[in-house]
Amino acid sequence: MKTEQPQPQPGHESGPEPDSYSISDLAREFGITTRAIRFYEDKGLLSPARRGQTRIYSPEDRVRLMLILRGKRLGFSLDESREIIDMYDxxxxxxxxxxxxxxxxxxxxxxxxxxxxxxxxxxxxxxxxxxxxxxxxxxxxxx
Amino acid sequence: MKTEQPQPQPGHESGPEPDSYSISDLAREFGITTRAIRFYEDKGLLSPARRGQTRIYSPEDRVRLMLILRGKRLGFSLDESREIIDMYDxxxxxxxxxxxxxxxxxxxxxxxxxxxxxxxxxxxxxxxxxxxxxxxxxxxxxx
DNA sequence: GCAGAGGCTTACGTTAACGTAAACGTAAAG
DNA sequence: CTTTACGTTTACGTTAACGTAAGCCTCTGC
Structure with missing residues (x-):
């Protein structure tokens, strides 16, 4: 399922920043599986919006995912990464x-x-x- | 069992560097369990000498252990740490x-x-x- | 209208890195 | 001579972080 991008404010955002992503969009971009992404949600690290059953990821969700992966590169557990991410809000x-x-x-x-x-x-x-x-x-x- | 240190070459080494360690010596020094140390040996990262059944660790063994723990701090798996350590010899x-x-x-x-x-x-x-x-x-x- | 291409949930399997416990040996200390 | 401290092997248990189906729904192109 391709998340549709109707270019909401027409011809105003110049950079190619989508305003939502499908789960496989993110999986592809970061070289991980959709299973892993859902797993992070299970563990309370992500909570994307839903259209019906389908998960819709915002740019903020994408950033959180990036933080999770950076934590992994530094050898952090998911719990540690969540604690760090929670320092932000x-x-x-x-x-x-x-x-x-x-x-x-x-x-x-x-x-x-x-x-x-x-x-x-x-x-x-x-x-x-x-x-x-x-x-x-x-x-x-x-x- | 305290590994005895008979000060082999009498009054020549000034610095307090023992020439062998017991397993619990190392466990205490690095804040890990003896179980972990034996586990590293199982995985081929250490191979201490033996006096009978008892393991005797040399200063070189101790260094290898330090490298293992540094690897852990950097988020390396034991396999990765072994590969890195193997680059030395x-x-x-x-x-x-x-x-x-x-x-x-x-x-x-x-x-x-x-x-x-x-x-x-x-x-x-x-x-x-x-x-x-x-x-x-x-x-x-x-x- | 039906075959794919995604997406979802549920659930069991897997690997790494030890923890925990049992059952035993041994050497010094009281 | 028995306790205490330390050591050993063997083996089952545990947690984290996913992998791997299975079974089902839903939209899109032909």
Missing amino acids: PEHGNVEQLQRLLQHIEQKRAQLQQQLRDIQSLMGELDEAEARTRASLAQTQEQ | PEHGNVEQLQRLLQHIEQKRAQLQQQLRDIQSLMGELDEAEARTRASLAQTQEQ
Whole structure:
């Protein structure tokens, strides 16, 4: 089912940004399965609109999906990704919750800094590994 | 069982680097369970020496364990970590294997660069989230 | 009017990475 | 000599994150 795009405000939006997506649109764009997308919804990470039974994804839904996938690339669980995404919307009423959110942000920041260090060292080691490999390759070739 | 440290070359090594560790030594140091360490061995990531049945870990084994845990922090699977660790020792004989190793290194590098970008953007967003939270907190307090 | 091309729900299967527990061996300490 | 601490193997259990059907609905093109 191709989600129809009647170009709502005619000739005004220049960039090609659709205002809704089908589930397979998103699956194709991000190289995942529709099953995965529905799974994320099951886990409370997405809640697209419905036309009848059919899911209709807004650009905001698409952004959330991108955030989920970025979280995966960083090794976050879906629960962690949801927590991070939930930091965006300001529905946090009382002071305690805001304090805990700040702590949470600090924790994430610390984790990201650790990841940064890890990446730096691994990058350096990859450089060395590449050098050794090229050396080994050169030696193999000159014989 | 405390692995005995008879200080083999007497009064020569100044730094406190033990030359062997028990499984619970390592478990304690890295905040994991002995079960996990044995699991890594099952998966071929470690192969410590044995005194009878008991596992004896060398400093090199300890380093491998550190690399495994760094891999985990970066969201790598144990298989991926093993592949990366295997890049270190030069047992790669023929040219094809070396070529594939180089490709492999390039892939990892690309992945790490993606992670770097991901971390940068997430860091920025954490800054914004913190700012919003502090603003929200200030507003709550001034009423 | 019917064959595809999507989409939906429900449900069982699968893999990775351990957790948990049982049942046993051994060495030092009281 | 028995408790305590640590170690071992074996094996079943668990959670996350989907994969893989099966069975059914609905619109579109021919």
